Amino acid sequence: MQDKKMLPKKADNISDWYLSLIERADLADYGPAKGTIVIKPYGYALWENAVHILDSWFKEAGIQNAYFPLLIPYSLLERETSHIQGFSPELAVVTHAGGKELAEPLVVRPTSETVMYEMFSKWIGSHRDLPLKINQWCNVVRWELRTFPFIRTCEFLWQEGHTAHETEEEAMEMVLQALDWYKKFYEEVFAISPYIGEKSGSERFAGAKRTFSIELVMPDGKALQGATSHYLGQNFAKPFNIQFSDRQNKLQYVHQTSWGLSTRALGGLIMTHGDDNGLILPPRIAPYQVIIITINSKDQQTAAKLRAYVRTIEDQLAKEDIRITTDSDNDKTLGYRMNEAEIKGIPVRIVVGLNEYDEKYVTLSRRDKLEEKQKVKLNGLGEYVRDVLEDIQGSLLEKSEKMKQNLTVDVNNFDEFKRVMQEERKFIRAYWDESEVTEKTIKEKTKATTRVVELEHISDTDEGPCVYTGNKARRKWLFAQAY
Amino acid sequence: MQDKKMLPKKADNISDWYLSLIERADLADYGPAKGTIVIKPYGYALWENAVHILDSWFKEAGIQNAYFPLLIPYSLLERETSHIQGFSPELAVVTHAGGKELAEPLVVRPTSETVMYEMFSKWIGSHRDLPLKINQWCNVVRWELRTFPFIRTCEFLWQEGHTAHETEEEAMEMVLQALDWYKKFYEEVFAISPYIGEKSGSERFAGAKRTFSIELVMPDGKALQGATSHYLGQNFAKPFNIQFSDRQNKLQYVHQTSWGLSTRALGGLIMTHGDDNGLILPPRIAPYQVIIITINSKDQQTAAKLRAYVRTIEDQLAKEDIRITTDSDNDKTLGYRMNEAEIKGIPVRIVVGLNEYDEKYVTLSRRDKLEEKQKVKLNGLGEYVRDVLEDIQGSLLEKSEKMKQNLTVDVNNFDEFKRVMQEERKFIRAYWDESEVTEKTIKEKTKATTRVVELEHISDTDEGPCVYTGNKARRKWLFAQAY
Numbered sequence: 001m002q003d004k005k006m007l008p009k010k011a012d013n014i015s016d017w018y019l020s021l022i023e024r025a026d027l028a029d030y031g032p033a034k035g036t037i038v039i040k041p042y043g044y045a046l047w048e049n050a051v052h053i054l055d056s057w058f059k060e061a062g063i064q065n066a067y068f069p070l071l072i073p074y075s076l077l078e079r080e081t082s083h084i085q086g087f088s089p090e091l092a093v094v095t096h097a098g099g100k101e102l103a104e105p106l107v108v109r110p111t112s113e114t115v116m117y118e119m120f121s122k123w124i125g126s127h128r129d130l131p132l133k134i135n136q137w138c139n140v141v142r143w144e145l146r147t148f149p150f151i152r153t154c155e156f157l158w159q160e161g162h163t164a165h166e167t168e169e170e171a172m173e174m175v176l177q178a179l180d181w182y183k184k185f186y187e188e189v190f191a192i193s194p195y196i197g198e199k200s201g202s203e204r205f206a207g208a209k210r211t212f213s214i215e216l217v218m219p220d221g222k223a224l225q226g227a228t229s230h231y232l233g234q235n236f237a238k239p240f241n242i243q244f245s246d247r248q249n250k251l252q253y254v255h256q257t258s259w260g261l262s263t264r265a266l267g268g269l270i271m272t273h274g275d276d277n278g279l280i281l282p283p284r285i286a287p288y289q290v291i292i293i294t295i296n297s298k299d300q301q302t303a304a305k306l307r308a309y310v311r312t313i314e315d316q317l318a319k320e321d322i323r324i325t326t327d328s329d330n331d332k333t334l335g336y337r338m339n340e341a342e343i344k345g346i347p348v349r350i351v352v353g354l355n356e357y358d359e360k361y362v363t364l365s366r367r368d369k370l371e372e373k374q375k376v377k378l379n380g381l382g383e384y385v386r387d388v389l390e391d392i393q394g395s396l397l398e399k400s401e402k403m404k405q406n407l408t409v410d411v412n413n414f415d416e417f418k419r420v421m422q423e424e425r426k427f428i429r430a431y432w433d434e435s436e437v438t439e440k441t442i443k444e445k446t447k448a449t450t451r452v453v454e455l456e457h458i459s460d461t462d463e464g465p466c467v468y469t470g471n472k473a474r475r476k477w478l479f480a481q482a483y
Numbered sequence: 484m485q486d487k488k489m490l491p492k493k494a495d496n497i498s499d500w501y502l503s504l505i506e507r508a509d510l511a512d513y514g515p516a517k518g519t520i521v522i523k524p525y526g527y528a529l530w531e532n533a534v535h536i537l538d539s540w541f542k543e544a545g546i547q548n549a550y551f552p553l554l555i556p557y558s559l560l561e562r563e564t565s566h567i568q569g570f571s572p573e574l575a576v577v578t579h580a581g582g583k584e585l586a587e588p589l590v591v592r593p594t595s596e597t598v599m600y601e602m603f604s605k606w607i608g609s610h611r612d613l614p615l616k617i618n619q620w621c622n623v624v625r626w627e628l629r630t631f632p633f634i635r636t637c638e639f640l641w642q643e644g645h646t647a648h649e650t651e652e653e654a655m656e657m658v659l660q661a662l663d664w665y666k667k668f669y670e671e672v673f674a675i676s677p678y679i680g681e682k683s684g685s686e687r688f689a690g691a692k693r694t695f696s697i698e699l700v701m702p703d704g705k706a707l708q709g710a711t712s713h714y715l716g717q718n719f720a721k722p723f724n725i726q727f728s729d730r731q732n733k734l735q736y737v738h739q740t741s742w743g744l745s746t747r748a749l750g751g752l753i754m755t756h757g758d759d760n761g762l763i764l765p766p767r768i769a770p771y772q773v774i775i776i777t778i779n780s781k782d783q784q785t786a787a788k789l790r791a792y793v794r795t796i797e798d799q800l801a802k803e804d805i806r807i808t809t810d811s812d813n814d815k816t817l818g819y820r821m822n823e824a825e826i827k828g829i830p831v832r833i834v835v836g837l838n839e840y841d842e843k844y845v846t847l848s849r850r851d852k853l854e855e856k857q858k859v860k861l862n863g864l865g866e867y868v869r870d871v872l873e874d875i876q877g878s879l880l881e882k883s884e885k886m887k888q889n890l891t892v893d894v895n896n897f898d899e900f901k902r903v904m905q906e907e908r909k910f911i912r913a914y915w916d917e918s919e920v921t922e923k924t925i926k927e928k929t930k931a932t933t934r935v936v937e938l939e940h941i942s943d944t945d946e947g948p949c950v951y952t953g954n955k956a957r958r959k960w961l962f963a964q965a966y
Contacts, residue, residue, distance in 0.1 A: 039550040143582075
């Protein structure tokens with residue numbers, strides 16, 4: 001186990017680095033069926049923490065969890081025309097079950113709008129049944145064979161929120177509320193500073209009137225869609241006949257939203273913060289925030305002293321609700337064990353030996369500043385570590401913010417646009433005339449797609465010339481090559 | 484909404500009562516595809532509480548959660564012969580995906596032994612990798628069209644624990660540890676007193692060497708399998724080639740276990756405790772342990788007083804970490820609202836009006852003793868309610884224990900066996916010669932199957948005559964008709 005290979009350099013080839021890191025840090029493995037992955041315990045612990053935090057925010061806001069069937073009759077999926085058009089190339093279809101061919105094939109859910117809204121139409125009758133605010137934590141399947149763990153997989157885990165409202169205003173409030181949760185989640189938990197905005201018509205969710213999204217700037221200048229929030233209008237309400245009698249006793253169609261965040265987010269987390277030594281986990285999401293490592297010792301008495309000292313340290317940290325793990329494995333070298341802690345991205349490492357024991361201090365180092373070692377007194381250690389963890393959380397976010405700025409450039413002409421995409425690969429902010437033809441042409445020539453018009457630019461009217469056509473354009477958009 | 488129909492009597496037709504209750508208490512609904520159900524928020528909240536409790540026990544014992552793929556290549560499922568024989572009639576099969584016919588069909592997991600053990604064989608190399616203790620919370624699909632919500636559905640939610648060990652002893656310890664968690668869960672959380680024992684050869688899990696099970700006695704005398712724990716021996720280790728080099732550096736096959744509890748448990752919970760007025764939920768699993776209902780009042784000043792008083796009560800209860808909900812909906816009658824609280828099975832109901840406000844007390848009643856109303860002083864209310872909740876929890880378990888005793892009878896001859904099964908429908912404890920032919924004949928004649936030999940009787944040697952053949956039999960078994 002000592003000879004596990006080093007990671008490739010992140011700067012040399014980020015894909016190779018990412019794939020090696022996933023393996024070395026025990027985050028995931030490939031499943032037996034093509035396109036599938038296994039989320040291993042250390043990777044799953046990240047997801048569990050994410051679920052726990054988001055779920056508590058949803059519940060505080062009165063969102064109720066429920067569970068809808070995995071298998072959806074094909075005809076139900078066809079009911080909203082653009083929805084089936086968008087999803088049909090990605091569907092996995094059950095044609096046989098219980099030893100027989102099915103009369104109607106069943107689709108393994110790629111998302112749950114159709115199956116949920118079929119139920120909503122049964123459940124909603126009056127304005128007193130509204131708003132209906134449902135969330136589901138589940139697995140979905142979208143056929144995808146160019147597997148890239150977490151980022152592109154046949155099956156992924158996610159939450160999908162689905163709400164129905166009396167008015168468009170109320171629905172739009174919900175759309176923005178969900179977007180705000182995702183922003184807060186990325187910034188405050190994942191320590192990633194994202195772009196937030198609205199998608200263009202061609203990049204909209206299949207069936208939505210408006211799609212808002214969280215766009216993450218990856219270190220290679222590519223975009224990773226981090227979460228989406230859709231205003232569905234009455235696009236589904238009409239084919240699914242979700243009507244309610246309003247306060248004037250008139251029948252109306254509901255206004256709907258849906259919004260989701262998936263295990264894909266973990267891909268963004270890993271890629272953003274990791275370095276050549278392994279993962280770097282923001283403390284708020286880290287399964288273990290601190291690892292305590294004892295130096296190797298064959299001497300019984302020393303080992304006993306160190307064990308007792310570790311317990312004292314654990315008590316100090318437990319008082320501050322710090323998640324800890326301890327490594328006292330004398331069968332592996334200290335170097336190997338320190339290396340493992342680095343690869344796993346544990347935010348704070350505490351090493352103790354006889355010196356530390358005798359003088360009642362610990363040797364502490366931060367995963368994000370490996371070169372610095374600190375002597376910290378046992379007395380007050382819990383509070384000190386709590387502060388260090390907060391500091392790491394903050395400085396990772398700052399670093400991400402800087403990376404975002406460095407990897408974004410405002411561009412006025414298409415030659416420069418092409419040059420930046422080809423030579424530097426960054427996010428580009430540029431005027432676009434909002435024509436689909438222009439969008440498509442830019443994509444063909446540069447592989448860059450429109451990501452979003454940022455929230456703060458949505459209402460802009462300061463016209464400028466489109467970066468490609470020179471036509472009058474109302475707003476600047478973000479462009480990038482996407483994962 | 485006031486004219487929702489009454490429940491059928493539980494004693495008249497328990498199936499009708501059960502189905503009506505599922506609907507009236509908003510626990511579940513039927514999904515669009517045959518055989519599927521939707522778990523509605525109130526039903527899902529029960530599952531979430533169950534997950535939370537079991538998951539904390541598993542984690543304390545070092546079980547790690549992970550996530551394995553939903554879709555399994557058919558060939559993998561065939562690798563263990565009796566496994567595929569057992570499951571093949573129940574499989575849902577994906578034959579088309581991404582718009583194409585698949586070269587090899589993929590099975591929607593009916594359970595995850597095969598996909599997990601394919602990975603275990605990659606992950607395990609040495610005794611240092613053992614024990615490997617993995618758990619997964621997920622959905623599984625087993626084709627079943629005679630839908631009975633929670634109890635028989637095409638898809639259900641569950642946890643499946645899978646462990647690999649160096650020795651048979653260690654694996655058997657794990658099997659019994661899991662069984663013990665399930666026992667504790669049913670007794671202490673669901674307030675259900677189960678039978679616990681080992682299954683006969685014909686009732687064993689497909690691929691297991693030994694299957695242990697939790698058997699619940701339903702009020703109609705039928706059995707509901709509440710959870711199972713399997714010793715797999717090396718039955719999977721060999722075809723999946725899960726080998727490790729032992730402490731003497733010799734290659735050995737691992738010894739394995741798997742164990743699971745599903746949303747089926749909710750069916751047992753509902754059926755055991757509910758009565759003609761609705762659900763009765765044990766406090767430890769109840770989404771809300773207390774409902775506070777204010778009497779109707781059109782008078783603004785009175786309403787304001789009651790609102791303030793409710794807040795005081797909420798504070799008292801919150802101090803004791805009691806889960807509460809409040810109903811101050813003046814648009815519905817007090818009777819209707821009290822009725823709804825009963826149907827939802829909320830353990831404690833607190834009603835407050837002006838009298839209560841003026842004299843600083845509440846009117847409290849227990850869901851399990853509706854006829855008794857108590858005046859309870861505001862001062863010390865939290866502690867009082869905490870005690871009442873504990874008392875309800877205990878007395879529901881006691882009731883379940885009595886029901887189990889009343890619905891079990893020891894029988895010595897087959898005429899009596901047939902009479903009891905036909906006229907009374909109970910659990911029968913009887914000597915059985917442990918021949919499969921006898922077991923099959925008894926089933927044909929009485930619809931009763933062997934449930935388990937109870938743990939305390941497994942090692943019995945006090946021979947007696949088999950209830951059917953009269954042959955020498957070593958142990959008494961429990962027989963019942965099963966859900």
